[in-house]
Amino acid sequence: xxxxxxxxxxxxxxxxxxxxxxxxxxxxxxxxxxxxxxxxxxxxxxxxxxxxxxxxxxxxxxxxxxxxxxxxxxxxxxxxxxxxxxxxxxxxxxxxxxxxxxxxxxxxxxxxxxxxxxxxxxxxxxxxxxxxxxxxxxxxxxxxxxxxxxxxxxxxxxxxxxxx
Numbered sequence: 001x002x003x004x005x006x007x008x009x010x011x012x013x014x015x016x017x018x019x020x021x022x023x024x025x026x027x028x029x030x031x032x033x034x035x036x037x038x039x040x041x042x043x044x045x046x047x048x049x050x051x052x053x054x055x056x057x058x059x060x061x062x063x064x065x066x067x068x069x070x071x072x073x074x075x076x077x078x079x080x081x082x083x084x085x086x087x088x089x090x091x092x093x094x095x096x097x098x099x100x101x102x103x104x105x106x107x108x109x110x111x112x113x114x115x116x117x118x119x120x121x122x123x124x125x126x127x128x129x130x131x132x133x134x135x136x137x138x139x140x141x142x143x144x145x146x147x148x149x150x151x152x153x154x155x156x157x158x159x160x161x162x163x164x
Contacts, residue, residue: 054150055084058117061143065136073123077147080116087113103161110158114151121147 059081068074087109094101124144131137 054146054153055081055088055113055117058120058143058146058150059085061139061146065139065143067136067140068124068127070123070127073120073127076116077120077124077143080113080120080147084113084117103164106161107158110154110161114154114158116151117147117154118151121145121149121151 058077062077062081066074068077091101121144124140124147128137128140128144131140
């Protein structure tokens with residue numbers, strides 16, 4: 001009986017000395033998380049990185065083609081593109097620190113992003129459809145098309161996140 005506990009403690013000390021102290025601590029936290037009501041993180045921080053990366057492209061195109069006359073279109077597009085660029089940076093920082101986000105939060109970001117990007121894209125396309133053919137119009141049409149595409153990608157991201 002004494003030799004068993006001594007061998008167990010020796011194996012634990014060996015595992016700690018090989019750098020797995022962090023793994024033991026993480027396992028203990030994961031096992032005890034349900035006791036304090038903390039939901040377990042399940043989703044990698046950059047699962048839908050493609051749709052979030054398009055937010056940066058939309059922001060750059062928005063800066064280059066800021067000639068919309070409708071205040072609602074300007075406000076919604078700027079809020080969507082800047083807001084999701086900030087979210088992208090925060091999720092990227094979390095990914096670099098090996099942090100996971102909860103499935104509910106990821107689905108929430110994806111569904112809200114879907115609605116906002118599709119609404120922004122449709123308003124931009126509607127505003128620029130009858131304008132004169134200029135370079136600014138080409139950039140604005142590209143921006144609107146990318147925004148709608150990004151909204152669709154956010155929708156698929158939400159579906160695939162729910163399926164995991």
